[in-house]
Amino acid sequence: MTRRTHHKSRSGCRNCKSRRVKCDETRPECTRCQVYGVTCDYNLAQYKDARQQSVAAASRNGPLHRNGSLAFDAMTANIDAVLQVGLSDEHRHLPGSSGGDNLGVLGLDILTHFSRMVAVYTPRFAHLKQVFRERTFYIALSEPCLLYAMLAAASTHRTSVLPSDPSQSMVAAQLRHDAARMYRQELQSPIGRHNMDVLMSTCILIGMFSFFKERIDPSESWVLSDDSSAMNWLSVQGGLRCLIELVNPWLNESIWSDAFKVASTYEFYDDHRMGREDLDPDLADLCDINDETTEETNTYHWPLRMLCPLLRMPRHQPEDSRITNFMGRLEPGFLVLLGAKDPPLMCSSVHEWWVDARVRSECQAICMYLEWHGDQRIVDLLEFPATVCGYRSKMD
Structure with missing residues (x-):
């Protein structure tokens, strides 16, 4: 049987595309988004204007009230009710809202x-x-x-x-x-x-x-x-x-x-081998790790086991989830030493090269602290992270 001719549209909203369902393309809010209880992508232009104006005024005058207002009002009321439950007595409204309907x-x-x-x-x-x-x-x-x-x-x-x-x-x-x-x-x-x-x-x-x-x-x-x-x-x-x-x-x-x-498939988080095989030799020396060292005998051993594979990853293809996994797996004993500004441990931490304001700030501060520590082994190891985070040595 010959397939009936049909028109294939590519202008459906992104919500329907991500859910892989057919969008009816009703504007300003498609029917499927109303039923599903989410704000349709067709409305996003309204929210850009709202950043420059009062959020409440933008929503009352925008296209939402020409179509789909029931879903909008219901969602707003739902969010308002949940937010009101969470507000503390000393903060009965959020900055940018005067309470009441504006909160939702x-x-x-x-x-x-x-x-x-x-x-x-x-x-x-x-x-x-x-x-x-x-x-x-x-x-x-x-x-x-x-x-x-x-x-x-x-x-x-x-x-x-x-x-x-x-x-x-x-x-x-x-x-x-x-x-x-x-x-x-x-x-x-x-x-x-x-x-x-x-x-x-x-x-x-x-x-x-x-x-x-x-x-x-x-x-x-x-x-x-x-x-x-x-x-x-x-x-x-x-x-x-x-x-x-x-x-x-x-x-x-x-x-x-x-x-x-x-x-959990990141294989190097299951590497609990004793010794220093596959560890960075300079960091292993600094942390006093030898061929007999285990996690139980040296606090640095397990964090270094996790960190060294990250150092070998291509720097232009950062695996953010692997990096955050590293931070989340740090044990309390390690954090205690870090809080005490333990030099070998701080030197291993400074080699995290993914960059944003937090990491650049912390990396620069660690370089600043460690270059005055006096251990030439540590100063030599600072060259790469200092270059990456933009820190200029005061000792040059």
Whole structure:
């Protein structure tokens, strides 16, 4: 039988394309997005204008109220109700909203930005983005802890693309504070099958925005500070490992099960060999590792086993998820030595070459601290990381 002629459209919204369903292309919001309960991509132009105006005014005057207003109003009310539950007594509204309806509109605006963040496909963190894109939204609409974490991550991202707008930084700071507060409260409750997905999703997002740093400033690093909280951004990276251990009996039922299986295939995280084979010889010497050394006899051994394969990876093809896995697997004993500014350990840490404001700041501060340590072996090892992070030696 001859196939009936048909018209193939390529102008459907990105939400339908990512879900691999046919979009009816109704504008400004397609029917499938209304039914699915997400903001249609056709509406994103409205949110760009909203950054320059009041979010509430933009939404009331925009095309949403010409079609699809029921879904918009229902979603806004849902988000408003969840956000109101999470607000503390001393902060009854967020910066940029006056409370009431504006809170839900602002929340929907930022949540839309989050959906755009996870909708963009890149090889980096692809398996994590897929879970956030496909599995977390419906959970967040009934869980303040996760919703605030998603909004905190998205608003923090917006500060990096709108650095000249101080109001964005205020919103992001308040959302990060509230997300962390609710996460701590949730951790005080029994942890099990019923809340493992909320906690692990929130933990991943908190690790993300805790790592973020707005500007490069090595003077603010924990290396040059006596403030123990200055290293919190690194300490929180190990939170997911602790949660996984607690919920391990139910982990196969989690929305994160498949994504974690991808991460667990990184073979060098299972390398527990004794001795110094395949370790960087200079770092092994500095850390007093010989052919008989084990993880039990030398605190540096296991972190160096994980780190050395990362140093051999192509520098122009960074595997971000492998790097964050490295940070998350650092043991408390290692972090204690790091907090005490142990020179061999800091020298191994400075070789992490992936670059953003956080890593450049910390790397420059470590170089600054270590070049005055006096050990020529350490000074020689600083040449490469100093070059990569842009640090100029004061001893030249």
